[in-house]
Amino acid sequence: MWSYIRNKKKWFVVLVSLMVMLGYYLMLPEKLFDAPYSTTLESRDGQLLGAAIASDGQWRFAEVDSVPVKFEEALIHFEDEDFYYHPGFNPFSLLRATWQNLRSGKVVSGGSTITMQLVRLSRRDKPRTLWQKLIEIVLATRIEFTYSKEEILNMYASHAPFGGNVVGLNTATWRYFNRGAEDISWGEAALLAVLPNSPALIHPGRNRDDLRAKRDRLLDKLLSEGVIDSLTNQLAKSESIPDKPLPLPLLAPHLLTRAIKDGHEQRNITSTIDLSLQRRVSRIVDNHHSTLRGNEVHNAAAIVANVRSGEVLAYVGNVRQAGREHNNYVDVITAPRSTGSILKPFLYAAMLDEGQILPSSLIPDVPVFISGFAPKNFSRTYDGAVPADRALSRSLNVPAVQMLRQYRYEKFHSLLKELGMTTLVQSPDHYGLSLILGGAEGTLWDISGMYAGLANTLNHYNSHSDRYRYSESSYKPLHYTVQVSGSQEERSDTGILSAAAIYHTMEALLEVYRPTEESSWEMFDSSQKIAWKTGTSFGYRDAWAVGVTSEYVVGIWVGNADGEGRPGLTGLQAAAPLMFDVFDILPKSSWFDQPLSEMLSMNICRESGFRATEFCTQIDTMQIIKSGDRVRGCPYHKPVHLDVNGYRVHADCEPVSNMEHTSWFVLPPVQEYYYRSKNPAYRKLPPYRKDCLSDQVSIAAMEVIYPKKNSIIYIPKELDGSLGSAVFEVAHRRPETTIYWHLNNQFVGATTRIHQLSVSPPAGNYELTLVDDKGKYIAQKFKIISESGK
Structure with missing residues (x-):
């Protein structure tokens, strides 16, 4: 039993x-601590750019993964000299503290180790009773079994109080000394070591003499222990005591806010930002704002990125000094804004890539009316026909619409999304042809990344082996956090657009010619080649400028965050100067290699820019993208037969043996009408000899400028209630001829030289018939609606 x-x-x-x-x-x-942390943003070299306070109102940076040697030595010699040897508690220290407390009749020493203090911090400072002390001892031993001494020290340094709402070593060094913990001096390390243990001295601005005495006693102990020498001791003692917490840096506030929205809250974020460049770009933006606000323009944004890596080097989301009344808190870099003309280079490159145009192919630049859409050039003038590369460098709207009409806006919509434009949330039909003129919204972030992708495609082209290097994608989103190599999202493993098409585009964007009303382009002189493009949205609400080299992309937006337009707020006048000032502080870049393996030598008609035919009289041999061999031959040079007096003739009125056969550059009538005014060397087509006039004349003599075929015209009423008028216009190869105008077979007037006629017909369906004095005629149908829409 x-x-x-x-x-x-x-x-x-x-x-x-x-x-x-x-x-x-x-x-x-x-998890020992469940307290919320501040979100901190650091530059690429570990310097603090900004921080957001924790949700409990404390400045508490994320836990550190190491403690500076100076602070470690100071803390251990002040708090727990046997830290690396005891199992979490020190019985000798506890006995000594008990004896001191009994002698004093009050608590003068706790005898706690750093591990025990860590327990107390994690338990939110429970009452300092004997029972709580026993619990701390047991938990301290348990912590020692779980964590290494280094980890315990790191947790203590991260959660120790340093005065007011300052928690943690890294927080304290920035709030009191305006630098990181790794850069503190011995005097600062000693001061921070004694702060958490001194409730009465918890704010450095109070009891300064007592705090100084306590710090100096620790410095003397470090001297006696041989940790520091006498000179270091003296220098450390001479350091002043901080008066009050300093404001934290605020060098990239919009990027910090964005990082929080992107899911990086309560973390220490190491960004790709170059601190020196960030400061300089911010200063440039502020300087330009001081001028812009004279025109009531209050907001601007700038982004600088490395095109090879996609790393963002500077991120200025808005003007700091604008004030909240002018929405300086809005991050314009991520705000969708009307794109203006900033997307035109992508259309130009795409059409080159598909062999739809050559760089200098003539594009019509005449008034157009397409399903109610009537685009206008910024200058309100027309060139008749303009080379595609010149249309791009001059940012002409009408040729761009003509090109998009040929390319198809549905395809362009898809291409932009593939290149990285994330704001095209509507269907292609929603935007239509206005997509190329600012009918869609884009962000400075996306668009800068798209330009960087173009440049990086050329960077990946290896001129030595005549092929691409696709070890990484050319088109990758920009990123602002330091990432493991290969971890960033990639959009394509091959070039979306060919290197040759992009090279031609970059060359066109080097030509900074602008029409006369924007002649101030001449002020932009740079010591390096920069491909750049500006954009201005309707109503002067958004001014864009994006420039790119083989190394950097610089994106600028200027305007008002609330969408208010201002006269003169254009990409050229407001954004481009800022962009060039930023480029001036960047290292100079070499230009791109010409991708010769994607090119071929081709004969080009000098006047039309198309592939030369047998009728072209002036021919240039150029290196052109290979797909250019699909472009049709020159459509404007035609064989013309003349008699000895220079009149046009044909076989029915003149023997072939008496004819002079020549080639003539002939544009359609409307194009010729405008082209001739800008190109004095243009030769009008000779008229037919009187006895040769017949139905065999194949080249059109006249063309209606307005109204367009099957268009719908709205004629408003005048202030007195009477019906207003519309001005119809016609182009004729022989302006001196007389044209007779008829509406629905009713004669309404005749014109000579200036073929314009003002008419005021009521609502209804009409046919306009035009007859010249040679009997040639054209007819065009259109519709007029009244104010009621009928």
């Missing part, structure tokens, strides 16, 4: 022991 009792007691002891061991194991929470 006694044996049974002994066995039962034995099993009871074992069970109790197991329960105690299990309780000991489970008593430590999985």
